[in-house]
Amino acid sequence: MAAMMIVDFQNCFIFILLCLFSLLCYTLFFRKQKKSRLGFDDLPPSPPSLPIIGHLHIILSLLIHKSLQKLASKYGPLLHLRIFNFPIVLVSSASVAEEIFKTQDVNVSSRSLPTSEGSLYFGSSGFIFAPYGDYWKFMKKLITTKLLGPQALERSRGIRGDEVKLFYSNLLDKAMRKERVDIGEEAMKLTNNSMCKILMGRVCVEDAEIVRGLAAKTDSLTKKLFLASVLRRPLEKLGISLFKKELMGVSSMFDEVLERYLVEHEKKQEEQGGDMMDVLIEAYRDENAEYKITRNHIKSSLVDLFIAGSEITSNSIEWTMAELINNPKSLEKLRGEIDLIVGKTRLIQETDLPNLPYLQAVMKEGLRLHPPAPLVVRTFQEGCEVKGFYIPEKTTLVVNGYAVMRDPDVWEDPEEFKPERFLASSRSEQEEDKTKVLRYIPFGSGRRGCPGSNLAYLFLGTAVGVMVQSFDWRIKEEKVNMDEVAGAASLSMAHPIHATPVVRIQNLLT
Ligand code: HEM
Numbered sequence: 001m002a003a004m005m006i007v008d009f010q011n012c013f014i015f016i017l018l019c020l021f022s023l024l025c026y027t028l029f030f031r032k033q034k035k036s037r038l039g040f041d042d043l044p045p046s047p048p049s050l051p052i053i054g055h056l057h058i059i060l061s062l063l064i065h066k067s068l069q070k071l072a073s074k075y076g077p078l079l080h081l082r083i084f085n086f087p088i089v090l091v092s093s094a095s096v097a098e099e100i101f102k103t104q105d106v107n108v109s110s111r112s113l114p115t116s117e118g119s120l121y122f123g124s125s126g127f128i129f130a131p132y133g134d135y136w137k138f139m140k141k142l143i144t145t146k147l148l149g150p151q152a153l154e155r156s157r158g159i160r161g162d163e164v165k166l167f168y169s170n171l172l173d174k175a176m177r178k179e180r181v182d183i184g185e186e187a188m189k190l191t192n193n194s195m196c197k198i199l200m201g202r203v204c205v206e207d208a209e210i211v212r213g214l215a216a217k218t219d220s221l222t223k224k225l226f227l228a229s230v231l232r233r234p235l236e237k238l239g240i241s242l243f244k245k246e247l248m249g250v251s252s253m254f255d256e257v258l259e260r261y262l263v264e265h266e267k268k269q270e271e272q273g274g275d276m277m278d279v280l281i282e283a284y285r286d287e288n289a290e291y292k293i294t295r296n297h298i299k300s301s302l303v304d305l306f307i308a309g310s311e312i313t314s315n316s317i318e319w320t321m322a323e324l325i326n327n328p329k330s331l332e333k334l335r336g337e338i339d340l341i342v343g344k345t346r347l348i349q350e351t352d353l354p355n356l357p358y359l360q361a362v363m364k365e366g367l368r369l370h371p372p373a374p375l376v377v378r379t380f381q382e383g384c385e386v387k388g389f390y391i392p393e394k395t396t397l398v399v400n401g402y403a404v405m406r407d408p409d410v411w412e413d414p415e416e417f418k419p420e421r422f423l424a425s426s427r428s429e430q431e432e433d434k435t436k437v438l439r440y441i442p443f444g445s446g447r448r449g450c451p452g453s454n455l456a457y458l459f460l461g462t463a464v465g466v467m468v469q470s471f472d473w474r475i476k477e478e479k480v481n482m483d484e485v486a487g488a489a490s491l492s493m494a495h496p497i498h499a500t501p502v503v504r505i506q507n508l509l510t
Helices: 003-032 064-075 094-102 133-147 150-155 157-176 183-200 210-229 233-240 244-265 276-285 295-326 328-342 350-357 357-369 429-434 451-471
Strands: 077-081 086-091 375-379 384-386 389-391 396-400 471-474 498-503
Touching: 064 077, 064 086, 064 375, 064 396, 086 094, 094 384, 094 396, 133 150, 133 295, 150 157, 157 183, 157 350, 157 451, 183 276, 183 295, 183 451, 210 295, 233 389, 244 276, 244 295, 276 295, 295 328, 295 375, 295 451, 328 357, 328 451, 350 357, 350 451, 357 451, 375 451, 451 471, 451 498
Parallel strands: 086 396
Antiparallel strands: 077 086, 375 396, 384 389, 471 498
């Protein structure tokens, strides 16, 4: 009798466990979304999906931005996808992107990424991942006025000028020795060193190894970022953190270096106001500040700016050079413009850029075809209507900038490298009309758009300008291979350009 009761008790226990497990699966994966409070329930169209996982296989594909672009060209520019039961809205055309950024800007101004408590990078005190609120607003004001505003950029012009000269000298040295150059690597050194100096007033030479190692580690982490952002809700529900250990390792290394620099800066109080760390320390000490930032806020923001400023920008320098090497006519045209305006006796500098419209068009065209951050990920905080469809609250928004900037409805010959399209004088009337919609978004859009675009154009313009003005570029192959690297959320070249610089004009620094 006692034995029977035990068996029954065991069966009952297993039965209860099974019920609980089924309930968990049901709530996680199958529970229907709440009905629309707006009175209409039509979600955007959804392409065929697999049972349970939904469209997860598409999100996990190697070149996500391309798979999503293909999906959109087959099923439409506004789609509803799901990963298990968690909704994603995919936007792939200029007109839908425009409607969202114009009518829902505040509603989609949070990224809602799975931040990791205590980590400086991808952590809760960072700026890039901060929810739209008081802290973000305070930092945004500080960044756009005191850190990356016109006066701040003017103040740091000398630093960038020196680093560009160093960049040129390195290339000249390699040219003299007939050595091949990894253009991406040289560009990375330029942006890394410049950002270190702008942020902390130093070249980080003694910590160069750590900083370079950190940059490489964060690059690999950033590649997982998109995945983490779209999978956030299912992973959170299952209690899984994709890369917490890796993240905390990188974070503590950043913390060690930054804390040391911070203490040094605090000691030399009399020389304040020179670099971004000084500005942040000033805000940290200000008793009357609108928002009281902490030491961790300072360090996290510096990490954010360092990562956003160096890796993405050097990627775009490399892509633009690749397009120029593959399009000799554009390269010659650009060189002609630089020779005419800057001449052959001095090196191109930042103050020349406003007078070089073709160089500006080349930069824009490079970023249009190869946006280093092709997918903008945000979250709809509230349910709303877009193009007559209902978008439920907490839906993840993915704007495929890569698809928008190759949208054949608003770009003529979208796959071709044609910088002329950005010169107002050479645009047809039809093309002019198309420029009226929001179709150029390498820096995202709206209040959460990139605050570093002006600085990025300065880096890009001078680096590409120097390489075109001073050297011819020889490659072993007939053309640069333009394949994109598989699995990366930031768009890098699968085959970095290795080219030999050949001196065109004798030393421009003498
Ligand atoms: C070619 C270079 C660059 C590209 C293509 C680029 C692109 C982007 C994109 C697409 C976003 C997301 C925008 C959105 O959600 O709408 C972003 C955000 C951001 N970028 Fe850049 N960026 C570049 C350079 C820079 C530089 C040089 C800095 C500063 C040093 C910077 C700082 C930031 C910051 C702080 C954010 C987060 C803004 C926020 O969350 O409010 N970026 N960038």
